[in-house]
Amino acid sequence: MKLCRSLAAALAALALACSVSLAGAQDIKIGYNSDQSGGGAAEHGLSGRFGVEAAIEDINKAGGLLGRKVVLVNRDDTGQPPKSIQNMNELIDSEKVVAVIGPTNSGNALAWLHLPQQKKVPVISHVATATEITKRYEKEAKNYIFRVSMVDREQVALLAAYAVKASKTKKIALIADSTGYGQGGVKDATEILKLHGVTPVANEKFQPKDTDMTSQLAKIRTSGADVLIVYALADANANLMKSMEKVNFFPVTVGSWANLATPFVNIAGKKLAENLIFAASVTETSNERAKALNARILAKEKNLPIFVCAAQGYDSMTILAAAIKKAGSTDGEKIRDALEAVDGVQGIIKTYNKPFSKTDHEGLGVADFRLAKWKDGRVVDFEDAIAKSLTPADLKK
Amino acid sequence: MEAILQAVLSGLALGGVYALVALGFNITNNTTKTLNFGQGEFLVAGAFIGVTLVLVLSGKGHTGVLQPEDVTIVKYLTGLAAILVVLSVLGVFLYYTAVRPFVGAAGLAWVMSTIGFGIIVQNTALGIWGPAPLAIPSPLGNEVIRIAGAGVLPQEILIFVVSIVVMVALDLVLRKTKIGKAVRAVAHNKNAAALMGINVPAIVILAFVVSSCLAGLGGLLIAPVTTASVFMGLVLALKAFSAAIIGGLDNPRGCILGGFLLGLIESLIGLWHAELREISIFVLIIVVLVFKPEGLLGRKIAEKV
Numbered sequence: 001m002k003l004c005r006s007l008a009a010a011l012a013a014l015a016l017a018c019s020v021s022l023a024g025a026q027d028i029k030i031g032y033n034s035d036q037s038g039g040g041a042a043e044h045g046l047s048g049r050f051g052v053e054a055a056i057e058d059i060n061k062a063g064g065l066l067g068r069k070v071v072l073v074n075r076d077d078t079g080q081p082p083k084s085i086q087n088m089n090e091l092i093d094s095e096k097v098v099a100v101i102g103p104t105n106s107g108n109a110l111a112w113l114h115l116p117q118q119k120k121v122p123v124i125s126h127v128a129t130a131t132e133i134t135k136r137y138e139k140e141a142k143n144y145i146f147r148v149s150m151v152d153r154e155q156v157a158l159l160a161a162y163a164v165k166a167s168k169t170k171k172i173a174l175i176a177d178s179t180g181y182g183q184g185g186v187k188d189a190t191e192i193l194k195l196h197g198v199t200p201v202a203n204e205k206f207q208p209k210d211t212d213m214t215s216q217l218a219k220i221r222t223s224g225a226d227v228l229i230v231y232a233l234a235d236a237n238a239n240l241m242k243s244m245e246k247v248n249f250f251p252v253t254v255g256s257w258a259n260l261a262t263p264f265v266n267i268a269g270k271k272l273a274e275n276l277i278f279a280a281s282v283t284e285t286s287n288e289r290a291k292a293l294n295a296r297i298l299a300k301e302k303n304l305p306i307f308v309c310a311a312q313g314y315d316s317m318t319i320l321a322a323a324i325k326k327a328g329s330t331d332g333e334k335i336r337d338a339l340e341a342v343d344g345v346q347g348i349i350k351t352y353n354k355p356f357s358k359t360d361h362e363g364l365g366v367a368d369f370r371l372a373k374w375k376d377g378r379v380v381d382f383e384d385a386i387a388k389s390l391t392p393a394d395l396k397k
Numbered sequence: 398m399e400a401i402l403q404a405v406l407s408g409l410a411l412g413g414v415y416a417l418v419a420l421g422f423n424i425t426n427n428t429t430k431t432l433n434f435g436q437g438e439f440l441v442a443g444a445f446i447g448v449t450l451v452l453v454l455s456g457k458g459h460t461g462v463l464q465p466e467d468v469t470i471v472k473y474l475t476g477l478a479a480i481l482v483v484l485s486v487l488g489v490f491l492y493y494t495a496v497r498p499f500v501g502a503a504g505l506a507w508v509m510s511t512i513g514f515g516i517i518v519q520n521t522a523l524g525i526w527g528p529a530p531l532a533i534p535s536p537l538g539n540e541v542i543r544i545a546g547a548g549v550l551p552q553e554i555l556i557f558v559v560s561i562v563v564m565v566a567l568d569l570v571l572r573k574t575k576i577g578k579a580v581r582a583v584a585h586n587k588n589a590a591a592l593m594g595i596n597v598p599a600i601v602i603l604a605f606v607v608s609s610c611l612a613g614l615g616g617l618l619i620a621p622v623t624t625a626s627v628f629m630g631l632v633l634a635l636k637a638f639s640a641a642i643i644g645g646l647d648n649p650r651g652c653i654l655g656g657f658l659l660g661l662i663e664s665l666i667g668l669w670h671a672e673l674r675e676i677s678i679f680v681l682i683i684v685v686l687v688f689k690p691e692g693l694l695g696r697k698i699a700e701k702v
Contacts, residue, residue, distance in 0.1 A: 012631075042529065077526075156563045178672070203670055208633070212407045215667040218400035235530060235624065245541050246548030247403060266462055266532040268625060269539055 031091035051313030106130030148363035158397035173225035185231025238267035315347035410553035412660020413560035418637030427584035437513020437634025443613025444625035447476035477574025488609030
């Protein structure tokens with residue numbers, strides 16, 4: 001009798017365990033595939049994950065989605081395309097995630113875009129900036145790739161608009177690294193400046209690992225330019241700042257959001273870092289929601305290197321949740337269709353009114369961007385008379 | 398004019414590091430007729446060990462962020478001491494595992510083995526510190542010093558001065574002291590040197606120790622300018638090797654001349670067309686090899702038949 005009772009208890013416990021694991025299987029899994037330990041983009045991926053996690057916490061606190069709990073399946077691609085592809089296969093085929101947020105490196109995105117597209121899993125790119133990412137499958141009946149990040153050309157539109165107004169002599173110079181990233185920026189800048197009726201007076205190059213740009217700066221000084229647009233990664237830009245100090249030539253300098261990364265301030269030093277104005281979608285001082293998110297993540301994690309990525313991650317997840325709710329299903333195709341229809345989603349950066357349409361998969365555009373700069377080791381909004389006077393008509397692209 | 402002076406100053410700082418590493422090539426070439434093709438990775442090891450020691454002494458983790466006030470001259474010199482110890486051990490290890498088994502043997506097995514040793518060092522560093530560069534502020538501060546309008550960083554002056562001092566010291570040791578004469582004797586004729594009672598194996602090991610330490614010193618000196626990166630070794634070693642070829646691989650003074658020449662050419666050409674820098678250096682190497690294959694200061698070797 002006693003044996004029977006304990007057997008029954010064991011069976012009951014087993015049944016309970018089964019039901020718990022069944023509930024686990026019903027969780028809605030969201031994949032996250034980004035560089036979180038490898039190269040220069042690791043800070044972006046880590047910060048982005050903190051944002052996505054915060055959004056999931058909010059969603060679950062409000063009762064989850066479709067009555068189910070949302071969980072994040074995190075994969076680190078260490079910045080390597082082969083690893084990123086492997087992660088993607090794993091997330092889609094083994095983990096059966098309903099959607100993926102990532103990656104950080106544009107090159108990695110371009111290496112695996114065909115996988116989610118073929119397997120009908122929606123992707124929201126929250127960091128990578130290459131224009132092609134959302135465009136590759138634009139012509140297909142259903143494009144599964146979306147983005148809530150700062151597209152290169154849209155950034156250049158803001159930088160060029162500011163540069164043209166800030167220049168007293170209308171002499172603007174360009175400097176960029178010799179990689180695809182830098183030269184892509186130069187091409188965009190040249191085309192957009194043309195729309196403003198300005199031809200750059202100098203166009204200089206450097207190697208991404210160069211530390212001394214004094215000779216290029218000497219030529220830019222000779223050209224008479226008083227505004228400089230720089231398109232390169234954080235460490236090279238920091239060395240450019242150091243070279244400016246050497247030749248004692250400080251034109252108004254504007255650059256891309258790459259300057260948000262901490263190597264920029266670590267190499268240039270806090271004081272020199274303040275001389276560069278760059279594009280950002282949001283900063284931790286932009287609005288109350290941003291301030292609250294920043295404080296909340298910092299209370300949990302010891303460091304939040306790039307707040308912008310956390311905000312974009314938070315917004316990507318929030319829009320995705322709205323789409324799942326609207327679709328009323330976790331079917332990839334239905335979520336994708338719902339993404340093109342969601343409306344009035346409150347994010348950190350802004351309220352997303354119809355962020356995506358059939359032809360436009362970019363959640364953010366130049367109108368959402370602002371200028372920012374480093375101040376005492378943190379990124380803050382930058383506002384001067386010129387930045388305030390920019391109108392939508394100035395933002396040619 | 399100011400721009401030219403600026404380019405000359407930048408070129409001398411850059412050339413100093415090339416010259417130090419080139420000298421490392423010269424020492425092992427003279428004593429064993431082999432080169433450590435992993436010299437660039439030894440430079441990486443030097444840079445990371447130095448930065449890490451300063452980090453640890455400042456109470457931060459091995460991949461932390463250093464503030465200018467963390468980097469004092471005492472910590473920097475302690476870092477240097479650690480580099481000399483670790484790199485000496487590494488040099489001895491390199492000699493016994495990757496060079497000695499192949500010395501005198503036909504073929505170029507030592508080329509592959511030293512490259513391989515370098516790759517092992519590099520990937521060990523990658524495993525410990527990861528691929529992100531480590532920034533270290535200069536112990537001398539970041540205030541730009543103005544010389545006739547051109548700006549130069551204190552660290553760049555330090556690189557130039559240290560490289561000159563080390564080279565002059567090495568030159569004196571080689572020419573004036575007993576041990577220096579022993580090194581030169583081994584370089585000249587190993588068998589004759591051994592018959593004269595010189596401990597040839599000890600001299601050869603010393604050569605590898607000095608060569609490794611020079612690379613490590615180069616790494617520590619250049620880290621505040623370029624940041625310490627696991628991938629910086631190859632390019633620097635290639636330039637230093639080019640410097641040794643241009644100046645004369647068997648002549649220490651030639652290697653130094655080649656180093657500074659290369660640094661100056663690089664920055665002066667940059668003044669004109671930045672993208673022509675590498676092209677002009679390697680065109681120069683080909684020209685030198687065609688017209689003076691032994692290098693600018695090299696000794697002509699008469700082929701005895």
